[in-house]
Amino acid sequence: MRRKISGYQIFLFSLCPVTLVFGHILSYWLNIDADKDGWFNVYFVKRGWFWTSVVGWWCFIRYRGLQQVGSWKKVLLRYVVLTAWWLFFTQSIISGAAPIMDIVFTLTGGRCNFDVFDPNEILQWKLNEKFHDTVNRRQRSLAKLYNVLKDLKDDPTNMVKHALSRIESWVSENKDQLMEGNYTPGQLNEYIDEILHRWRKINSSNICQSLGGQWIGGHDPSGHIFLITLMSMFLLGELQAIGKRAWRALWKDKAVFEELRAHCIKILTLKTLWGIRTRRSPVNNVGDVRDVLRALVKPPLESAREVYYIVTLLVKYVFWNNPVILLVVLVGMWWWSFLITTIVFHTLWEQLSGLICAYIVATLVYLNIN
Numbered sequence: 001m002r003r004k005i006s007g008y009q010i011f012l013f014s015l016c017p018v019t020l021v022f023g024h025i026l027s028y029w030l031n032i033d034a035d036k037d038g039w040f041n042v043y044f045v046k047r048g049w050f051w052t053s054v055v056g057w058w059c060f061i062r063y064r065g066l067q068q069v070g071s072w073k074k075v076l077l078r079y080v081v082l083t084a085w086w087l088f089f090t091q092s093i094i095s096g097a098a099p100i101m102d103i104v105f106t107l108t109g110g111r112c113n114f115d116v117f118d119p120n121e122i123l124q125w126k127l128n129e130k131f132h133d134t135v136n137r138r139q140r141s142l143a144k145l146y147n148v149l150k151d152l153k154d155d156p157t158n159m160v161k162h163a164l165s166r167i168e169s170w171v172s173e174n175k176d177q178l179m180e181g182n183y184t185p186g187q188l189n190e191y192i193d194e195i196l197h198r199w200r201k202i203n204s205s206n207i208c209q210s211l212g213g214q215w216i217g218g219h220d221p222s223g224h225i226f227l228i229t230l231m232s233m234f235l236l237g238e239l240q241a242i243g244k245r246a247w248r249a250l251w252k253d254k255a256v257f258e259e260l261r262a263h264c265i266k267i268l269t270l271k272t273l274w275g276i277r278t279r280r281s282p283v284n285n286v287g288d289v290r291d292v293l294r295a296l297v298k299p300p301l302e303s304a305r306e307v308y309y310i311v312t313l314l315v316k317y318v319f320w321n322n323p324v325i326l327l328v329v330l331v332g333m334w335w336w337s338f339l340i341t342t343i344v345f346h347t348l349w350e351q352l353s354g355l356i357c358a359y360i361v362a363t364l365v366y367l368n369i370n
């Protein structure tokens with residue numbers, strides 16, 4: 001018998017593909033800059049599986065409890081399958097072996113590149129502006145490369161020494177003290193490339209990054225699109241099972257909003273220095289200094305107490321009673337980052353391969369959830 005697909009499942013299975021198409025269309029009109037090193041990307045998206053696991057796991061505990069062994073076994077199995085696929089696809093879990101996305105990249109002609117100097121500037125010795133996309137990243141990569149080359153300085157030729165001195169001068173921006181040698185920038189690039197590839201098997205983007213190299217040339221399935229598709233489908237997929245309970249809990253706590261309103265009103269109507277009437281002395285008709293002092297100290301203390309009540313209420317409402325709010329916020333954040341990736345980063349084919357690899361596995365996992 002054919003199973004009927006619900007409206008929610010249509011949303012679940014179409015969210016990422018539709019966003020990819022939407023983002024691709026937007027990319028023709030929009031020309032935006034996205035900061036790869038921004039806190040949102042570095043601390044949230046790039047550690048996305050961690051946040052997704054914590055929030056998903058917490059929702060599960062709060063809505064299903066740990067007693068119903070039957071239900072958590074199934075959830076755990078789905079979680080393990082998705083986690084294993086994320087690990088195999090994006091991380092080097094077996095020592096020496098590259099993750100699937102990096103194998104695809106190297107098989108299609110990509111490699112770790114060390115074109116540090118501009119080969120066309122033979123006399124000027126300029127840094128290659130295509131070596132990493134921002135000045136900051138270029139400087140950081142040069143610092144890494146410098147440290148690696150320093151460890152290799154026992155190399156019999158003095159080319160390493162030469163490369164080192166040139167990179168050092170760029171890192172410290174002390175270009176005038178360059179030691180001249182009989183090499184062209186292109187030769188030095190080739191040389192750095194050759195010794196590093198000879199010294200170490202650079203088969204993953206992580207190793208390449210740690211040496212300061214640039215991972216370019218092949219088909220590079222988008223890690224962000226892959227990870228965000230997997231994370232969103234996991235969170236939204238599990239929401240199917242806890243959704244009704246979560247929805248009921250959200251409305252059961254309505255009294256909280258009344259309480260919050262009352263505390264906010266209290267803050268807004270607190271008597272300030274200007275609102276307080278001082279008692280006047282019958283002798284010289286001067287205001288009571290104690291009243292003034294009270295007016296200075298009391299309102300801030302009372303507002304601090306009210307703010308404390310508001311924060312406690314909100315934390316209890318969101319984190320303890322309704323963690324589904326965290327889940328929805330997280331999905332919203334992932335969706336936004338996904339959209340930015342589709343507009344700014346990778347080719348369409350690289351976005352599609354990232355999407356398809358995550359989508360197929362997540363769809364198999366969530367098509368027959370019950």
Ligand SMILES: CCCCC/C=C\C/C=C\C/C=C\C/C=C\CCCC(=O)SCCNC(=O)CCNC(=O)[C@H](O)C(C)(C)COP(=O)(O)O
Binds near residue numbers: 053058079205224
């Ligand atoms: C709603 C109900 C949900 C039910 C959940 C049920 C059960 C869960 C059960 C158990 C879970 C137990 C504990 C969970 C808590 C913590 C575990 C967290 C473990 C981790 O994941 S730690 C590692 C975190 N690492 C990341 O997140 C890295 C992600 N980043 C990447 O993969 C890459 O940076 C990239 C692919 C995004 C980009 O790569 P590049 O292109 O830059 O190379």
Ligand SMILES: Nc1ncnc2c1ncn2[C@@H]1O[C@H](COP(=O)(O)O)[C@@H](OP(=O)(O)O)[C@H]1O
Binds near residue numbers: 037221222223225340
């Ligand atoms: N939404 C986003 N916001 C900021 N940076 C993003 C991004 N999507 C992708 N990137 C960056 O683009 C590069 C390719 O991403 P990916 O292959 O994971 O899709 C990565 O750079 P870095 O690896 O140099 O940090 C990544 O951080």
